[in-house]
Amino acid sequence: MPKGAPPSSPGRPVRVALFSGNYNYVKDGANQALNRLVGRMLARGDVIPRVYSPVSATPAFPPTGDLVPVPSFPIPGRSEYRVGIGITPAVARDLAAFRPDLVLLSAPDLLGHAAKRWARARALPVVASVHTRFETYGDYYRLGWLRGWAETMLRRFYCDLAEIYVPTEGMAEVLRAQGVSERVQIWSRGVDHALFHPGRRDLTWRRTLGIADEDFTIGFVGRLVLEKGLDMVAAVSEALSARGVGHRVLVVGDGPARAFLAGRLPDAVFTGFLAGEALARAHASADLFLNPSVTETFGNVTLEAMACGVPVVAADVVGSNALVGDGVTGRLVPPRDVVAFASAIAAYAADPGLRRAHGAAGLARARLFDWDRVNDAMIDRLLRLCGRTAGGAGGTEASVAVGGVQIPAAAR
Template identity: 35%
Template sequence: MNTAQAEGIVVDNLKAAQRSLRIAFVTETYPPEVNGVAMTIARIVEGLHRRNHDVQLIRPRQDGNESAERSPRFHEVLMRGLPIPRYPNLRMGVPSKRALVQLWSVNRPDVVHIATEGALGWSALQAALHLKLPVCSDFRTNFHAYSRHYGIGWLYKPIMAYLRKFHNRTQCTMVPTEALRRDLEAGGFKQLTVVSRGVDTQLFTPLRRSQALREQWGVAPDDLVCLYVGRIAPEKNLATLTAAFEAISRQNPRIRLVVVGSGPQQAELQARCPNAIFAGQRKGEDLAAHYASGDLFLFPSLTETFGNVTTEAMASGLAVVAFNYAAAAQLIRSGDNGVLVPMDDQDAFVRVAVSAAADLAACRAMGVKACTTTSELDWASIVARFEGVLEAVMVRAAAPQALPLRATARRAA
């Protein structure tokens, strides 16, 4: 038995018809897991494949019966994984350096891209450095910020030190916004470049608004629906959501709150908001209909690197109330196509949410403008930018004295 078999790897050798680059893409989350990182990674991987690159997707097996045959679109390598505590539907990778060294020694990629910083991501980084492969990474999840919401805030500095060490050993780290790039650079992160995120405007559109769904929620055509989509978990700052909706309800008891998602705080949130509608996890057109059938999107999270739900809500024609950072800061013109609130000011969030909910016509007018704002966030252009950064990483690896990466990436894109 070889090392790959011993590590529990399943390999599917299908390749793109016309290979341009051989890209090893390493991630510890991928659909059907439901989260913004998994969705974004799937868009990038599938977009690279459509651009005739030979993509080798390396990720944890998501259940004991899964085989690589489920994804014939590209070469897939399924590694052993373990359930994440408190998130049984998600998996994390395990140390796998030896298997990856063997895999890439036989099937050497042109470039390695690491999307997550867990045990599998660290193993991929070590294997790539061992084999002297060009390697780049993504900063996609604020694990360091999450620590403050799980009673382990004392780990903030060690986590940041690990993340800084991880990313600074790659030749480039992609981040979704310029603001995050500046923050990380101030924290000692190097070789950062901005690659934003797109939204599927064919899926997320006001045309999916469903009166039948609204009737199921018990709301009339002229009633306002507040919507939240995301994990029901401490890092999403849901105390601010409940405070806002309680204040809104005191002004107008007919307004409904619809919560789409699941997570460890669901029972607590249900007890706090007994009249809210908990729709559970939704996908595809069903999720799109839930977005489009709302009116006001309340997003109180303070731990996003981007916040895909912001763009999905805007594309669906909803006015968004959010703190002034991540995707919201990048896309919302406060008072025009949504409303921005100063960072970590819960009282202001509540006041703004109450004011927005009091004017249904203004909400819907902002929603129309929000939809227009997202019309140019095309995934094809995002994938092309991503491709350009990969090419720049390869150039930099081949010629260490070349131009700084960000300048090179712009030329390659």
């Protein structure tokens, strides 16, 4: 029995303490997925979530659910991000009052390590969701020599958890191959089809940005940070220009590397950060979506572009290759191969019919991704880990000991 908490009983919802390094102070794909998950928990009612995360005086968006601020400090050189210092006495008191049945971690940071230790001391099951490939980040900041150390740290953090959740089978295979864990499960992603759809395309809006109706427009959406592959966006555009392929680059997002990209692409159109209908309009108003990133585990922006009927050219890595059908909904090319990226994009620039066909196929595939369905599957796994079945009934499944906690056999 967890110390300080009564056993999870059929008469009350399961309580989940979620620890996030960034729940809402900077918008990204990871915290959008976490907020969606919390919203679904609240809608169902059989799970009560409580979120612990660093906060900001100027958050990017309102948090979903109850958010408990964790003391933090800004990351040197990247002050828009913050690091939680751990579980302070005030946070510990809040956790004791909440009495969680399960702890969900979303980042292997200081806060995540502290939360793991706190849960272990109380014999609570600990699970984690994996949202990005942190071990690759050093490659973009001349710290590639840290990669081996980072992979070792990630293995130590994840190896003894009850379960790990990743958005694609490809990412699951990466973690298994790295020796991180065999207890890897899929928590996929969805897209809001009422928001993202081809009807958002707006040539009038493009004209206000100086983009003519006939201009072949390449869209890029994301945080303007080097690890998103901004150097590749610039290099590919330069290669297209060298080939005489007319195009415009539409950059949606903001971040510390904006000046870098603007310096490389002085003719690009920068919209800054967009959200909601404005973001959907930007996606749908592009003729092609470019995603050269190799750091994401899924690529929410890729799925949003597909839902808008836009073909995608992306690096052939885990995440993108789970979404893009090469030669069907877009093209997958070798990572960081400027020539291959430029050739694939040039083919679309020359053939509007190909763009329409692959955009329509992408839209059809995007319709398979539904937020409620994938989040329900995730919540049901958490319930089983706490000895419940979906809908809040008491669980009767046999359990086995894995990683020091009791895990229902059907949930392994």
